[in-house]
Amino acid sequence: MNRLQDSHADYPPPGMELGFIERHVGLKGRRILEIGCGDGRLTRQYAHLASSVFAIEPDPARIAVARRMATSEGINNVSFRVGTAERLRRGGEPFDVALFSWSL
Amino acid sequence: MVHALERVRQVLLPNAVLVLVQPHQTKRPLIAIRSGRERQPVARLVSPEFQPLIDAAMSAIRTVTDDGRFLRLGTGHHQFRVQLANPAELKRYMHLEQRPPRFPAGGKKRLNELWRSGGEGARIEVTESFTVIGLRVA
Secondary structure (H helix, E strand, O other), rough: OOOOOOOOOOOOOOOOOHHHHOOOOOOOOOOOEEEEOOOOOOOOOHHOOEEEEEEEEEEEEHHHHHHHHHHHHHOOOEEEOOOOOHHHHEEEEEEEEEEEEOOO | OHHHHHHHHHHHHEEEEEEEEEEEEOOOEEEEEEEEOEEEEEOOOOOOOOOHHHHHHHHHHHHHHHHHOEEEEEEEEEEEEEEOOOHHHHHHOOOOOOOOOOOOOOOOHHHHHHHHOOOOOOOOEEEEEHHHHEEOOO
């Protein structure tokens, strides 16, 4: 369900989704898994709250953009990887929270 | 999609929370002409190619809650509005989707008629509806 260009205006305005997500779970200090992060549009909104973020996206070009934009904003607690939910592997430290943003 | 949810469950802590932001299952984008304080609805777009994917996603969520893998914390339906300068902008906006929605029969004609009568300062308004679902690992 990802858009071709994640940064365009066909997503809710910044902060809106985050407010609704936090009605279900607080993100502060949490270890977060984000599925289908696209260009990191949402990731950059909450990364400062999280202890760490593992964000995956099947499109390598979008991951490259996500990494570049996160770096330019000084975000250093996010690991952006090319991947899908179906290929997640068990074995690492489990997550407190998982987010699917327009991506199931 | 059930498989994706199951794989995510396997890497979550017990009692961890999964939040899904989804397009609303039935409310596709609603187009209107905004002129000053007046708002004239044009049409709700249709997405024949996209709809089966939304339905499948919602079905997968129902499956993993019905079979007890996740507990449903809550579901909220929300909207946001985007204002566009003209029909060309609307066309560009609609094609941001990999499977662009389209107007129902007669919708584009109504858009053009209302747009022409909208006067200076008129805008095209798109109302997007989405759903936020919270689940907890059971």
